[in-house]
Structures are given as C-alpha cells and as structure tokens.
Amino acid sequence: MRILGIETSCDETAIAVLEVKDKSKPRFRILSNVIASQAKLHAKYGGVYPSLAKREHEKNLPVVLERALKEAGEKTDLAQSVLSPSSHKPAIDAIAITHGPGLDPCLWTGVEFAKDLANKWNVPLVPIDHMEGHLLVGLLQQTNKNDKFQMTNAKTTFPAIALLVSGGHSQLVLMKGIGKYKVIGETRDDAAGECFDKTARVLGLPYPGGPAIAAAAAKIRSTKSEIRIQLPRPMMHTKDYDFSFSGLKTAVLYDYQSRPKKIQKSQEYIRAMAKEIQQAIIDVLIAKTLRAAYEYNAKSIVLGGGVAANRELRRQLRYNIQDTKYPPTGDLPKGDKILVAPPELCTDNGLMPALAGFFNLSKKKHGEALNRIAAKPNLRLN
Numbered sequence: 461m462r463i464l465g466i467e468t469s470c471d472e473t474a475i476a477v478l479e480v481k482d483k484s485k486p487r488f489r490i491l492s493n494v495i496a497s498q499a500k501l502h503a504k505y506g507g508v509y510p511s512l513a514k515r516e517h518e519k520n521l522p523v524v525l526e527r528a529l530k531e532a533g534e535k536t537d538l539a540q541s542v543l544s545p546s547s548h549k550p551a552i553d554a555i556a557i558t559h560g561p562g563l564d565p566c567l568w569t570g571v572e573f574a575k576d577l578a579n580k581w582n583v584p585l586v587p588i589d590h591m592e593g594h595l596l597v598g599l600l601q602q603t604n605k606n607d608k609f610q611m612t613n614a615k616t617t618f619p620a621i622a623l624l625v626s627g628g629h630s631q632l633v634l635m636k637g638i639g640k641y642k643v644i645g646e647t648r649d650d651a652a653g654e655c656f657d658k659t660a661r662v663l664g665l666p667y668p669g670g671p672a673i674a675a676a677a678a679k680i681r682s683t684k685s686e687i688r689i690q691l692p693r694p695m696m697h698t699k700d701y702d703f704s705f706s707g708l709k710t711a712v713l714y715d716y717q718s719r720p721k722k723i724q725k726s727q728e729y730i731r732a733m734a735k736e737i738q739q740a741i742i743d744v745l746i747a748k749t750l751r752a753a754y755e756y757n758a759k760s761i762v763l764g765g766g767v768a769a770n771r772e773l774r775r776q777l778r779y780n781i782q783d784t785k786y787p788p789t790g791d792l793p794k795g796d797k798i799l800v801a802p803p804e805l806c807t808d809n810g811l812m813p814a815l816a817g818f819f820n821l822s823k824k825k826h827g828e829a830l831n832r833i834a835a836k837p838n839l840r841l842n
C-alpha cells in the first residue's frame with residue numbers, strides 16, 4: 461500500500477509518499493519526501509510567525525503535493541493541478557495528517573487540505589501526533605537493500621526510553637512498544653530547540669538557532685581562548701525527569717550584556733558562547749536520558765525531534781553510554797542501543813506522519829470519520 465503523509469505543524473510544508481509491503485512484517489520504501497522550508501522567511505522575526513506560516517502553507521501545499529507525487533512516479537501533469545476535479549486519482553491508499561501538537565493556524569491548513577484530498581480520492585484519513593512521528597522515524601532501520609527500511613526488532617528494543625527534543629517540546633517518553641507511550645518527564649518552560657533559537661538570537665546568529673549554534677561551536681580551533689564562560693545546567697541533578705531551559709537563556713543574556721560591545725561582536729566570544737550553550741543543553745539531556753534508561757531498565761534509547769540532528773548530542777550520547785554508570789540493559793551491541801534517524805529525517809518531514817499513519821491505520825482499520833478530525837494544538841502523547 462501507499463500512504464501520503466502531510467506535515468504542516470510549524471514552518472515546514474512537507475509531504476511524503478511511503479510504500480509499505482507485507483503488512484505483518486512491514487518493509488518500507490520512501491518514494492518521495494519533499495520539504496518546503498519557510499526558515500528564511502521567519503529568520504527576520506527570530507522565530508516562527510504563525511499567520512505568515514499559515515499563508516505559506518496554503519501557497520506551498522499544492523506545489524509540494526505535485527512534486528511528492530511526481531517523485532513517487534505518478535504521472536501528474538504540472539499544468540493541470542492534481543487538485544482539479546478532472547485529474548486522475550493517484551495510487552494512494554491512505555492519507556496521514558499531523559493534527560497536533562503545533563501552531564493552530566498551521567495545523568488547520570494541513571488538516572483542511574488533507575480532508576479535501578481524502579474526500580476527492582475516497583481514501584481513509586488518519587490523524588497523527590507529531591511527536592509519535594518523530595519517535596517512529598528513529599526506529600526505522602535500513603535493510604541490506606539500500607532503499608528499503610524495516611522497524612527495529614521489538615524484542616531487543618522495548619522497553620525504550622525516547623528523548624524527543626524539538627522547537628516546541630522536550631520530553632522523555634517510556635515506550636513499551638509501538639503505540640504504547642508514557643511521558644515520564646518534560647520541560648517546564650522552554651523546549652531545548654527553543655533555547656537554541658532564543659540564545660542564537662541574543663548572539664545575533666540566524667534562525668533556526670540550533671544549526672547556527674552548532675556551526676559556530678564547531679569553528680573553535682584553539683583551546684587557549686581568553687574567554688571563559690560557565691553556564692548553569694538547569695535541573696540536571698533533580699530526581700524527576702523534567703527539564704527547564706529558560707534559566708539558561710537568561711544566563712546567556714546576562715553574560716552577553718556584561719561584556720563590552722567589542723567582545724560581544726567578536727567571533728571568539730560568539731563561538732565560545734555557542735559551544736557552552738550547546739554543551740549545557742547536551743549535558744542536561746544526556747544525564748536525564750541515561751538515568752531514565754537505567755531506572756526503567758530500557759533496552760534502547762530513541763532520539764527524535766529537530767535537536768536530535770545535533771551531531772555533538774548524537775556523538776556524546778553514544779560515547780557516554782559506553783562507560784556510564786547508567787548503561788541500558790539488554791544484549792544489543794553497544795552502538796545499536798541508540799536509535800536515531802539520519803539528521804535530515806530528525807527535523808520535520810512528511811515521512812513522520814506517513815510512517816505513524818501506517819501503524820495507526822492498521823490499529824483503526826479505516827481511519828476516522830472526516831468530520832471528526834480536527835487540529836489539536838495541545839495534543840499530548842500518551
């Protein structure tokens with residue numbers, strides 16, 4: 461079967477076509493995964509501007525759909541929109557739409573678009589939790605045939621602890637299987653990605669802040685810098701699994717304001733600060749994730765969300781798991797205990813809802829009645 465996944469919860473308009481063979485032991489092939497990013501547009505506001513994002517989604521959706529279908533091998537006639545009444549129905553068996561959590565106007569744009577398509581093609585529509593999408597792409601493993609994927613082996617994966625870190629969320633999730641989730645901790649204020657974005661803005665780095673801070677931090681060559689910065693690691697040693705990143709943002713602002721103008725603008729300061737911000741966030745995320753993995757006897761750790769694209773976070777988590785006093789149990793080879801998608805699949809994309817759509821469709825069989833599907837900006841994984 462073929463599932464079309466649509467994602468518009470924030471500032472990416474994304475559509476993917478996923479082919480699934482053998483439903484009982486599914487094998488997946490990503491036929492297309494098209495993303496129109498609005499990051500440049502929002503850069504001047506230092507964050508996503510919801511009404512502008514909605515307008516862009518409306519503009520982008522038909523174009524991204526045409527491209528996604530075309531790349532999946534459909535003979536769409538670009539001169540004649542697939543949305544026009546006389547166009548033929550593509551070989552799509554179901555549609556999956558992210559209906560939350562996210563920005564209300566953005567979610568609604570995607571939901572309405574998906575409903576129209578489902579109606580027109582007479583296929584089921586499955587509403588998807590954005591965070592489940594982030595989670596499940598981490599479980600995709602490439603098979604020996606390069607373009608094919610399957611899910612990780614359930615026996616050696618679950619129970620798993622998932623760290624989901626994006627622009628809007630930072631959560632630790634206990635996962636007992638696909639569809640069996642319990643949020644055991646989350647941020648009490650800013651999300652990890654939001655902290656990257658806001659502190660980047662203080663330093664005059666572009667939006668999105670995560671990749672900009674990672675790039676600045678990576679440029680440090682000498683360890684002999686005169687500039688010493690020590691940021692706090694908020695809630696790192698508290699007994700719960702919650703996070704708090706707003707204090708970190710304030711600490712960055714105070715340090716910045718305490719420096720002479722010349723230093724504030726210097727590459728040396730910006731890079732040193734970027735490195736310390738990144739490290740402070742990583743230290744807290746890793747400490748809590750490993751403790752959760754230990755306390756819940758996790759067999760693996762799943763990493764998902766835009767911040768999971770951060771190479772230092774991936775590297776240091778892999779490194780720390782080797783000789784930590786909190787090693788997850790199970791008999792997987794060490795490197796395999798951390799499950800994470802390639803960086804380009806960690807940030808928002810249409811494959812996320814398409815994949816989650818497959819598992820939710822098999823659960824509910826026929827998707828939900830169209831008129832009951834609504835955007836749910838505060839949807840919670842549980």
Ligand code: KG4
Pocket residue numbers: 470625626627628629652653654656657668669670671674765766767768769770771806807808
């Ligand atoms: O999951 P995502 O694409 O969108 C939301 O669901 O929010 O995550 C976007 C967030 C942004 O805050 C961005 O700064 C952060 O992920 N991000 C990164 C990296 N790439 C994206 N943070 C740290 N390092 C990265 N390489």
Ligand code: ZN
Pocket residue numbers: 590594626627765766807808
């Ligand atoms: Zn996301």
